[in-house]
Amino acid sequence: MAGELKIESVPISRRDSFNARDKHTRDLKPFNSGDIKVLLLENVSPKAVDILKRAGYQVDFYTKALDKETLIEKIKDVHAVGIRSKTKLTEEVLSHASKLLTIGCFCIGTNQVDLAYAASRGICVFNSPFSNSRSVAELVIAEIILLARQLGDRSREMHDGVWNKVSKNCYEIRGKTLGIVGYGHIGTQLSVLAESLGMHVIWYDILPVMPIGMSKAAETLDEVLAEADFVSCHVPETPETKNMIGARELAVMKKGSYLINASRGTVVDIEALAAALKSGHLAGAAVDVYPSEPLANGPGFESALRNCPNTLLTPHIGGSTEEAQRMIGIEVATAITKFVDSGTSINAVNFAECDLRAIPSTDRTTARIVNVHQNVPGVLRQINNILANYNVNKQISDSKGDVAYFMADVTVQNQEDITTIYEKIKEIQENIITRVLF
Numbered sequence: 001m002a003g004e005l006k007i008e009s010v011p012i013s014r015r016d017s018f019n020a021r022d023k024h025t026r027d028l029k030p031f032n033s034g035d036i037k038v039l040l041l042e043n044v045s046p047k048a049v050d051i052l053k054r055a056g057y058q059v060d061f062y063t064k065a066l067d068k069e070t071l072i073e074k075i076k077d078v079h080a081v082g083i084r085s086k087t088k089l090t091e092e093v094l095s096h097a098s099k100l101l102t103i104g105c106f107c108i109g110t111n112q113v114d115l116a117y118a119a120s121r122g123i124c125v126f127n128s129p130f131s132n133s134r135s136v137a138e139l140v141i142a143e144i145i146l147l148a149r150q151l152g153d154r155s156r157e158m159h160d161g162v163w164n165k166v167s168k169n170c171y172e173i174r175g176k177t178l179g180i181v182g183y184g185h186i187g188t189q190l191s192v193l194a195e196s197l198g199m200h201v202i203w204y205d206i207l208p209v210m211p212i213g214m215s216k217a218a219e220t221l222d223e224v225l226a227e228a229d230f231v232s233c234h235v236p237e238t239p240e241t242k243n244m245i246g247a248r249e250l251a252v253m254k255k256g257s258y259l260i261n262a263s264r265g266t267v268v269d270i271e272a273l274a275a276a277l278k279s280g281h282l283a284g285a286a287v288d289v290y291p292s293e294p295l296a297n298g299p300g301f302e303s304a305l306r307n308c309p310n311t312l313l314t315p316h317i318g319g320s321t322e323e324a325q326r327m328i329g330i331e332v333a334t335a336i337t338k339f340v341d342s343g344t345s346i347n348a349v350n351f352a353e354c355d356l357r358a359i360p361s362t363d364r365t366t367a368r369i370v371n372v373h374q375n376v377p378g379v380l381r382q383i384n385n386i387l388a389n390y391n392v393n394k395q396i397s398d399s400k401g402d403v404a405y406f407m408a409d410v411t412v413q414n415q416e417d418i419t420t421i422y423e424k425i426k427e428i429q430e431n432i433i434t435r436v437l438f
């Protein structure tokens with residue numbers, strides 16, 4: 001699909017009436033949309049499956065992540081892949097994805113995808129930047145209270161048949177200080193909820209962000225660590241955040257304080273955290289994410305944190321609520337269909353964001369040329385030389401780093417015009433992907 005144009009034996013006028021759903025605008029489609037194959041992994045919402053099937057795509061759905069070999073085999077044949085946080089789309093994996101046009105991350109984090117390599121191959125990546133933020137913030141609030149009251153340990157004892165009524169080292173959270181590391185979508189939601197429960201909030205971020213409510217920005221990470229009773233991490237996985245909470249940082253935290261990590265497993269040094277819990281320096285921890293996570297549900301989870309005192313371990317469920325998964329499913333599946341069918345890259349993570357206004361339903365002669373190319377001088381001149389023989393109704397071009405994205409709506413008389421334009425643009429040396437939508 002990405003490299004070749006297959007023209008159906010359907011006349012242009014019939015395709016038009018097949019695809020028109022809105023009487024004012026024409027629905028565009030890739031020429032061979034019935035052949036569009038989507039691989040959906042990690043149990044994404046049924047809402048996403050519905051949307052993709054309604055777009056006419058073939059959907060291959062899995063509840064779990066695939067091992068690398070199976071993933072490589074499956075990805076060779078698909079035009080879109082949908083994942084959550086576990087599937088690693090590395091350069092090695094993506095180098096086999098010769099037909100892939102787009103990746104949908106049905107989550108916030110995109111660290112599991114080699115974004116730059118994907119862009120260099122013309123693969124546009126989408127995510128859902130805030131649909132599960134509230135779910136994570138609510139989980140963290142619950143964990144703060146559970147940790148303060150040692151509820152994990154009490155519940156486990158009761159299940160083991162042990163009655164252990166204690167109040168020593170159990171606290172209210174009212175008046176305590178929450179330290180938030182990473183004051184973005186989740187950090188700010190958490191800040192609002194924590195203040196509503198009577199907590200003081202101090203936070204650290206590398207960006208200048210507006211403090212919400214009465215919260216206080218700290219100059220340094222250490223200031224947050226030294227002042228807070230509870231520290232909660234909400235940073236993305238980047239080279240800078242790898243092990244940003246290690247033995248030194250844990251030692252800076254107050255004796256008897258608590259650590260919560262529902263960001264990425266690489267942010268906290270797990271061995272150092274286990275040592276701080278066992279020594280009693282920390283009074284407890286809640287961890288939702290791990291440096292290495294199993295591909296599927298089931299027994300066999302190993303971690304140095306298992307059986308540490310007052311330690312809540314959850315299987316990466318921060319964003320796992322019905323509400324969040326439904327919203328993410330709709331948002332990401334819609335972004336995939338818009339990109340595949342009409343070229344729209346709005347809200348892309350690794351691509352310049354481009355859109356063209358819809359084509360009126362009365363217009364039966366406009367084809368949309370979509371092109372990804374290397375961002376070097378002279379390519380637009382070459383494309384426009386090719387289009388010079390046609391009426392270009394509108395066009396847009398933008399770039400991000402080394403990759404540029406171009407779309408043009410061109411008046412064509414017949415399928416031969418489309419084939420000519422497509423073949424000539426594809427011959428441009430800097431071409432990465434060219435598609436025609438009609």
Ligand SMILES: NC(=O)C1=CN([C@@H]2O[C@H](COP(=O)(O)OP(=O)(O)OC[C@H]3O[C@@H](n4cnc5c(N)ncnc54)[C@H](O)[C@@H]3O)[C@@H](O)[C@H]2O)C=CC1
Pocket residue numbers: 108109110129130132133136181182183184185186187204205206207209234235236237238240241262263264288289316317318319320
């Ligand atoms: N446990 C789960 O199920 C979930 C985990 N997450 C994780 O949470 C992370 C944060 O999510 P959002 O708040 O939506 O992201 P966001 O992008 O809105 O906020 C992240 C904040 O961290 C800041 N930051 C980046 N590097 C930093 C550093 N070195 N030190 C201090 N601050 C730094 C950024 O400036 C930004 O303000 C995601 O990247 C994802 O990895 C997100 C959703 C669900």
Ligand SMILES: O=C(O)CCC(=O)C(=O)O
Pocket residue numbers: 084085086106107108109110132316319320
């Ligand atoms: O729900 C998931 O699988 C991943 C949630 C997450 O970590 C994210 O949104 O970044």
